[in-house]
Amino acid sequence: MKLDDTLLPILYMLAAIGFILAIKWLNSPATARRGVIVGEIGMLLAVVGTLLRFEVVNYQWILVAFFLGTAVGIPIAYIMPMTAVPQRTAFSHACGALASALIGTAEYYKGLGVGLSKVTMVALIVETLLGFLTFTASMMAFGKLQEVLAQRPITYKGQNFVNLGVFAAAAGVGLALIFSPERSVLFPVFTALSLLFGVLLIIPIGGADMPTVIALLNSYAGLSASAMGFVLNNKLLIVAGALDGSSGFILSIIMCRAMNRSFTNVLFGAFGQLQTSAAGAGEARPVHSATAEDAAQILDSARNVVVIPGYGMAVAQAQHKLREMFDMLTKRGVDVRFAIHPVAGRMPGHMNVLLAEADIPYDKLWEMDDINPEMSNVDVALIIGANDVVNPGAETDPHSPIAGMPIIQAYKARTVMVIKRSMNPGFAGIDNDLYYRENTLMLFGDAKAFLSSVVKELSALVKV
Amino acid sequence: MGNYEFDLWVFMLAAFLGFQLIRGVSPMLHTPLMSLTNAISAITVVGAILLTGEKDASTLSRILGFSAVFLAVLNVVSGYLITDRMLKMFKRREPEKK
Numbered sequence: 001m002k003l004d005d006t007l008l009p010i011l012y013m014l015a016a017i018g019f020i021l022a023i024k025w026l027n028s029p030a031t032a033r034r035g036v037i038v039g040e041i042g043m044l045l046a047v048v049g050t051l052l053r054f055e056v057v058n059y060q061w062i063l064v065a066f067f068l069g070t071a072v073g074i075p076i077a078y079i080m081p082m083t084a085v086p087q088r089t090a091f092s093h094a095c096g097a098l099a100s101a102l103i104g105t106a107e108y109y110k111g112l113g114v115g116l117s118k119v120t121m122v123a124l125i126v127e128t129l130l131g132f133l134t135f136t137a138s139m140m141a142f143g144k145l146q147e148v149l150a151q152r153p154i155t156y157k158g159q160n161f162v163n164l165g166v167f168a169a170a171a172g173v174g175l176a177l178i179f180s181p182e183r184s185v186l187f188p189v190f191t192a193l194s195l196l197f198g199v200l201l202i203i204p205i206g207g208a209d210m211p212t213v214i215a216l217l218n219s220y221a222g223l224s225a226s227a228m229g230f231v232l233n234n235k236l237l238i239v240a241g242a243l244d245g246s247s248g249f250i251l252s253i254i255m256c257r258a259m260n261r262s263f264t265n266v267l268f269g270a271f272g273q274l275q276t277s278a279a280g281a282g283e284a285r286p287v288h289s290a291t292a293e294d295a296a297q298i299l300d301s302a303r304n305v306v307v308i309p310g311y312g313m314a315v316a317q318a319q320h321k322l323r324e325m326f327d328m329l330t331k332r333g334v335d336v337r338f339a340i341h342p343v344a345g346r347m348p349g350h351m352n353v354l355l356a357e358a359d360i361p362y363d364k365l366w367e368m369d370d371i372n373p374e375m376s377n378v379d380v381a382l383i384i385g386a387n388d389v390v391n392p393g394a395e396t397d398p399h400s401p402i403a404g405m406p407i408i409q410a411y412k413a414r415t416v417m418v419i420k421r422s423m424n425p426g427f428a429g430i431d432n433d434l435y436y437r438e439n440t441l442m443l444f445g446d447a448k449a450f451l452s453s454v455v456k457e458l459s460a461l462v463k464v
Numbered sequence: 465m466g467n468y469e470f471d472l473w474v475f476m477l478a479a480f481l482g483f484q485l486i487r488g489v490s491p492m493l494h495t496p497l498m499s500l501t502n503a504i505s506a507i508t509v510v511g512a513i514l515l516t517g518e519k520d521a522s523t524l525s526r527i528l529g530f531s532a533v534f535l536a537v538l539n540v541v542s543g544y545l546i547t548d549r550m551l552k553m554f555k556r557r558e559p560e561k562k
Contacts, residue, residue, distance in 0.1 A: 019504045020481065026497050027488040029554040036548045039504060043540055050510045056517030061530045065516070069537025076538075077545035085495055088546065092502050092539050099535040103511045106528040119468040218498055225505045230471050232511050238471055239478040244505035246482030251494060342491060349494030353550050361557035367491055 011049035012236040018042020019240050023247070029362050046236060082357045083314050086214065086346040087145040093217045094138035100224040101131025105191070107231055112184050121181055123230035125174040129194050130224035133170075136198030138217050144207060145346055151207035159204060166197045205266075207311075208388070210346045212255040212266045219248025251348050258342035258368075260394075260404040287423070290441040292450060295417055296457030298441075299325075302379035302415075304335040306371060308408050309351050310344050312385020312420075316447035319358040322384065325451055326360060328458045337364050339371040339408050341389035372409050381413035384447050385420075391432045401430055416440040419447050496550045503543025509536035 018038045025035030050056065080088055104127040116124070143149035170193035177186050205213050222244025229237030256263060290298075299305060307326075313319060329336050338360065344351045352365055375381070383390055390410040393400040410416050411434055418435060420442060434440055443450055489497050509532075515521065516529030 015507075019507075020485065022500060022504065023482075023485045023489065023497070026493050026500065027490060029490070029493065029551065029556075032493060032496065032551045032554070033548060036500065036544060036551060039500060040544050043503070043507065043509075043544070046507060046510055047513070050513045051517075053514070055514060055519070057519050058517045058521070061516050061526055062513055062533055065512075065530050065533035066537050069534045070541050073538045073541030074545065077542040077549065080546070082550070085499075085546075085550075088542070089495075089498055089502065092499070092543060095535040096502060096506055096508065096539050099506070099512060099532040099539075100508050102528040102532045102535075103508065103515055106515050106525045106532075109524055110522070117468075123468075215498070218501065222501065222505045225508045226475060228508055228511050230468065230475075232514065233467055233471070234510060235471070235474050237507055237510060238475050240504050240507040242475050242478035243482040243485070244501040246479045247486045247497060247501040250483060250486045251498065254491075254494075340492075347495060348498065349492060349496070352492045353495045353553070356550070356553040356555070359553075359555070362492060362554045363556050365492055 008049050008053065011045045012234070015042040015046035015049075016236050016239045018045070019243060023243060082353055083317065084146075085353060086210065086350060087142055089214055089347060090138045090142040090145055090217070093214070093221045094135050094142060097131045097134035097138060097217075097221045097224055099131075100221075100228050101128050101135060101191075101194075103228060104128035104131060104231070105187075108181070108187060109184075112182055114182065116181065118178060120231055121178045123227045125178055125190075127224050127227035127231060128191070129170060129174055130220045130227065132191055132194035133198035133201070134217050134220040134224060136195045137202050137213075138198075138221075140199055140202035141205075141210065141213060141217065144202070144205070145210060153204045153206035153209075155204050159200075163197070163200045166193060166200055170194050170197055207346065208343075209266050211343050211348050211350075212252050212259070212263075214347045215248050215251035215255055216263075217248070219245050219252065222246075222248055255343055255348060258406060259402070260406065285436045287435055287442045288438075288440060290417070290443055292443070292453035293457050294441070295443055295450075296454050296461060298415060298417070299329060299334065299380060299382070299454070300332060300458060300461055302334055304337070304378055305329060305380045305382060306366075306375070306378045306410075306413065307336065307338045308381060308383045308386050308390055308410055309338065309340070309355070310384065310386025310389060311346060311350075312387075313447055314345060314350070314354055314385070316385060318384060318447035318451050319354045319360075321448050321451035321455060322355075323358040323360055324455045325458065326364075328455060332458075337366050337371070339366050339368065341368050341386070341408055344386060344389055368406060368408050375409045375412040378413040379415065381410040381416045383410055383416065383418045384451075387420075387432055388430060390434060391430060393430065393433050396433075410434065411437065414439065417443055419443045419445065419450050421446065492554070493551075496547045499543050499550070500547045503540055503547065506536045506539035506543060509533060509540060512536050 019042050022035040022039030025031040104124050144151050173186050173190040222241045226238050226241025326336050340351045390408050392411045394402045394405040394407045512529055512532035
């Protein structure tokens with residue numbers, strides 16, 4: 001048929017161009033929404049082109065699935081609160097990965113691999129392996145983020161050995177299938193091992209490592225799609241999958257760097273186990289605490305303030321109160337900026353989205369590397385729900401579990417204020433020397449409640 | 465088929481292009497980036513459609529294909545919508561409203 005020979009490759013190529021531009025235009029918030037539109041057009045061209053292919057004759061199942069997918073997808077997109085974005089992302093990695101794994105499975109059972117070349121079988125095995133393991137791993141990540149499962153890393157003796165063993169077994173059975181695809185009894189075994197490996201992979205991962213892991217799973221889901229492109233001989237799939245794969249990969253590298261840790265360390269070195277006990281033994285050192293009234297006065301008389309938010313802010317849902325405070329201080333001529341550590345929150349860029357949702361203008365959101373050189377000129381550093389990312393121990397104490405991790409240098413500010421529920425150590429269970437310093441004021445309480453009293457005090461401070 | 469060699473080249477070049485493009489993305493937008501690439505990788509819907517719409521597909525193929533179309537469409541729809549919803553929130557404050 002003519003359509004397939006001439007029009008289809010052009011449609012697919014246009015789709016690929018749409019995807020490339022979509023990512024390119026994300027380089028600035030000003031052009032980003034245009035990017036989404038070209039991405040959507042690209043997807044539409046690809047889907048319409050595929051529906052018109054002569055091999056596709058049976059439409060009713062496809063249309064029902066389209067309808068169901070849309071019916072479920074739209075409410076998810078609109079109802080979900082922004083604090084739940086990490087869970088949604090993990091869930092969609094799971095869906096995407098399962099889709100490619102199911103397609104791979106179907107391709108295999110179509111002819112039990114007979115007539116497929118070795119190369120195609122390799123691609124098919126890679127596609128299904130990554131698909132299945134990413135599916136269960138993402139569901140586990142989803143469970144931890146949603147707090148259906150314990151966020152704490154779970155470790156046991158010989159864990160890495162077991163994990164590597166299961167992976168080696170899955171890969172081994174996969175290899176056997178590549179060489180003798182007709183042994184179809186191996187396929188369910190291969191599937192089960194891949195699924196199991198995904199679960200085992202996430203068990204030792206704690207909440208603070210989620211940004212890296214989510215990015216890595218993003219990468220796997222993309223690579224699985226790309227492998228499908230090799231099986232189906234479809235360049236569009238290869239390109240789109242490779243874009244997704246490299247994106248996830250780069251993000252996870254950025255996350256690892258922001259924690260001064262390696263991939264292997266994140267995946268195999270469960271974190272925060274030993275330190276908890278060590279920190280618990282620490283004697284109670286004196287801290288300076290202050291009330292909302294004091295805090296309001298200090299903020300009011302400052303020239304510039306840098307707010308450093310962490311996951312605790314998201315948990316307390318304090319971002320809207322924070323915006324109120326931002327507005328009041330700005331009106332009074334105080335320059336307020338927000339310093340965001342790359343691993344703040346539960347996924348890359350999470351804090352930025354929450355602050356943007358609260359209507360904080362994005363030109364006030366600063367990256368760590370840009371704000372640090374200015375920290376010594378800052379009057380007040382206000383830390384809300386962040387802990388490890390401002391811990392000076394990372395710079396000074398070579399024995400600290402977070403030694404070498406780049407931090408936002410809040411301690412350089414003239415006054416440091418920390419809103420915190422109590423003196424309990426943060427997620428990684430590491431004590432923070434910042435809290436005991438001379439120029440640090442601890443503001444004890446729930447972030448949202450405390451900020452609203454600060455806002456109240458600020459409005460009482462109206463200059464007569 | 466000698467095709468796979470060509471495919472590998474495509475993959476290699478696309479991966480490098482991806483690295484360059486992603487480096488240019490503002491860290492502020494890393495969350496929307498992830499949901500956008502997620503929607504893009506739901507291009508697997510192409511494979512799912514081919515599988516489900518085939519003339520004499522087995523029941524197994526149809527069921528797996530149907531589920532895959534559903535999952536991929538779910539990702540396409542929610543991925544793009546959510547990315548746009550997030551990007552809409554990134555605003556600059558208009559010049560000094562007093």
